[in-house]
Amino acid sequence: MKDYKRFLAEHKMRTEEINIHNMVDSFTSEMLNGLESNTSSLRMIPTYIEADNKFKVDLPVLAIDAGGTNFRAALVKVSSSGKLEITNILNNKMPGLEGEISKEEFFNTIAHYVRPLAEKTDRIGFCFSYPSEILPNKDGRLIYFSKEVQAPGVVGQLIGKNLLDALGMPEKQIVLLNDTVATLLAGKSASIGHDYDSFIGYILGTGTNTCYIENNPNILKNKSLDSSKSQIINIESGNFSLAPRTDLDHQFDNATSNPGSHTFEKMISGGYFGPLCLLVLKTAAEEGVFTSDTASGILALEELSSEEVNMFMADPKSGRSTFSSFIKDTTDIESCLNIVNCLLDRAALLVAGNLAAVILKTNKGKTKERPILVTVEGSFYYKLNNLRTQIDRYLRAYLSGDRERFVEFMEVKQSSLVGAALAVLIN
Numbered sequence: 001m002k003d004y005k006r007f008l009a010e011h012k013m014r015t016e017e018i019n020i021h022n023m024v025d026s027f028t029s030e031m032l033n034g035l036e037s038n039t040s041s042l043r044m045i046p047t048y049i050e051a052d053n054k055f056k057v058d059l060p061v062l063a064i065d066a067g068g069t070n071f072r073a074a075l076v077k078v079s080s081s082g083k084l085e086i087t088n089i090l091n092n093k094m095p096g097l098e099g100e101i102s103k104e105e106f107f108n109t110i111a112h113y114v115r116p117l118a119e120k121t122d123r124i125g126f127c128f129s130y131p132s133e134i135l136p137n138k139d140g141r142l143i144y145f146s147k148e149v150q151a152p153g154v155v156g157q158l159i160g161k162n163l164l165d166a167l168g169m170p171e172k173q174i175v176l177l178n179d180t181v182a183t184l185l186a187g188k189s190a191s192i193g194h195d196y197d198s199f200i201g202y203i204l205g206t207g208t209n210t211c212y213i214e215n216n217p218n219i220l221k222n223k224s225l226d227s228s229k230s231q232i233i234n235i236e237s238g239n240f241s242l243a244p245r246t247d248l249d250h251q252f253d254n255a256t257s258n259p260g261s262h263t264f265e266k267m268i269s270g271g272y273f274g275p276l277c278l279l280v281l282k283t284a285a286e287e288g289v290f291t292s293d294t295a296s297g298i299l300a301l302e303e304l305s306s307e308e309v310n311m312f313m314a315d316p317k318s319g320r321s322t323f324s325s326f327i328k329d330t331t332d333i334e335s336c337l338n339i340v341n342c343l344l345d346r347a348a349l350l351v352a353g354n355l356a357a358v359i360l361k362t363n364k365g366k367t368k369e370r371p372i373l374v375t376v377e378g379s380f381y382y383k384l385n386n387l388r389t390q391i392d393r394y395l396r397a398y399l400s401g402d403r404e405r406f407v408e409f410m411e412v413k414q415s416s417l418v419g420a421a422l423a424v425l426i427n
Contacts, residue, residue, distance in 0.1 A: 182419025
């Protein structure tokens with residue numbers, strides 16, 4: 001039998017194979033290229049949302065959160081003390097899930113959902129978490145839907161304008177943003193009474209993304225911006241292409257439905273972690289790391305979710321997960337656990353590199369009195385065994401010495417709704 005350590009070394013899967021300094025440099029270089037319209041895997045999308053401004057208070061707004069298969073809306077108000085009031089919450093399915101619908105049906109369905117709330121306010125914040133081109137008027141043009149939503153006529157359309165037209169309320173103000181930007185703004189709501197130097201929004205759930213606040217003079221691809229102001233930049237960090245990938249990462253990527261796209265996301269996020277673990281474990285089984293019975297069980301597995309991997313890591317001998325039920329040999333349990341932990345540790349280091357590059361790019365957080373606030377959303381970040389601890393350890397180690405920065409992390413409940421509201425409450 002081959003030792004699992006030898007297997008991981010041969011495939012360069014170990015954390016020590018990654019030079020975090022090189023990764024941070026590469027990530028930073030891609031950020032700069034994206035801001036300049038040079039070739040880059042990071043799109044660095046301007047949002048035209050000026051997050052450094054103050055929020056209007058005691059003014060109820062309609063907040064909408066549409067993403068994946070869920071549609072939510074509510075009335076949201078921020079009091080002068082910073083307290084959030086969320087009322088009239090409604091939950092529905094995204095239109096277009098049960099068969100193809102027209103552009104008119106799509107927007108009329110949403111208008112039907114939110115009309116009673118829209119009649120109570122003149123402002124609408126719309127967290128629309130599908131790839132969209134954001135325009136200077138803060139509306140957005142849909143690039144494409146994920147495969148769940150079948151409404152091809154909506155592609156290329158202005159989301160905000162079409163919704164207002166369907167409502168028959170063209171005079172209302174609407175701001176379109178995605179969930180990462182909403183997460184940053186939700187964290188900024190905590191700035192009332194606190195002195196933060198800057199803000200970052202980070203998503204690590206099914207997928208991953210990052211956004212931060214950039215000075216307009218640094219956004220060289222748009223010369224018309226007011227040089228005295230700043231705005232949130234949506235990095236689209238899941239598409240970062242210069243992370244150190246191994247032969248197994250390439251093999252895994254080639255087996256996905258979108259090879260060559262979002263290769264960084266496929267190394268670190270919850271939607272891919274389980275399947276990646278399965279491919280690595282099957283390769284280990286083929287190369288003789290496990291006993292024959294365990295190898296046969298692993299090779300027969302057709303799928304493995306991140307949730308099942310997490311159950312195995314939390315209690316590898318319980319047999320509660322499908323994954324652990326057929327691994328009886330103590331040595332095999334140890335080998336499986338160490339291989340999975342290696343992938344988790346690698347993901348933690350890569351996430352730390354991503355965050356470190358963005359933190360350093362802000363050039364903020366240099367004093368303990370004025371830290372950077374990083375607001376994080378995503379069940380993978382919060383629920384995967386030991387992941388947060390490892391990310392924090394690697395990030396703190398890197399942000400030390402000459403690179404020392406002071407950072408706080410926060411979770412905001414219902415961040416997409418809160419952030420959508422705050423986007424339209426910015427003065």
